[in-house]
Amino acid sequence: MGRLGYYALTWIRQAPRRPIPTDLRAELLFRSEHTCCICRNPYKDVQLHHIDGNPVNNILENVAVVCLDCHSRVTGTRGLGQSYSRHEVRKYKRSWEYVVLQKRGMRTRSQPPSRETLGYLDFVVCEILATKSTGRAEELLDVIGNFASGVAVRRLRSA
Numbered sequence: 001m002g003r004l005g006y007y008a009l010t011w012i013r014q015a016p017r018r019p020i021p022t023d024l025r026a027e028l029l030f031r032s033e034h035t036c037c038i039c040r041n042p043y044k045d046v047q048l049h050h051i052d053g054n055p056v057n058n059i060l061e062n063v064a065v066v067c068l069d070c071h072s073r074v075t076g077t078r079g080l081g082q083s084y085s086r087h088e089v090r091k092y093k094r095s096w097e098y099v100v101l102q103k104r105g106m107r108t109r110s111q112p113p114s115r116e117t118l119g120y121l122d123f124v125v126c127e128i129l130a131t132k133s134t135g136r137a138e139e140l141l142d143v144i145g146n147f148a149s150g151v152a153v154r155r156l157r158s159a
């Protein structure tokens with residue numbers, strides 16, 4: 001190894017581990033639901049892992065949330081077995097963060113409607129029953145369609 005290479009290596013080894021900024025740390029843990037992206041076990045303690053091995057590269061894409069067991073599988077040697085590569089860890093991170101995002105989306109959608117919404121829908125339904133115009137009834141059904149899922153509206157229409 002050349003002199004420069006030696007110095008570079010020494011610098012990397014001695015580079016002060018700049019702590020991950022608090023807001024980035026919070027964002028990472030939030031995106032991964034404070035759960036290891038590899039084994040996805042929600043009851044395990046987690047650590048933050050620099051995917052490229054550079055402890056000062058504190059960007060969102062480079063830090064993965066992993067549990068202690070998976071962390072040692074990522075950084076340690078596995079003898080003849082394959083350890084987790086950087087590319088693999090990146091895939092695990094992306095895929096788990098996507099799953100969490102999807103889960104949150106579903107949770108918001110399945111939340112019960114507010115009192116105001118129910119009251120308004122009640123009013124719209126009364127209008128539909130009262131009106132003698134099929135056109136008006138169709139219009140009002142479309143209003144309900146904005147709140148309810150497509151399935152519910154189709155049921156109403158066929159009733």
Ligand SMILES: [Zn+2]
Nearest residue numbers: 036039067070
């Ligand atoms: Zn794990």
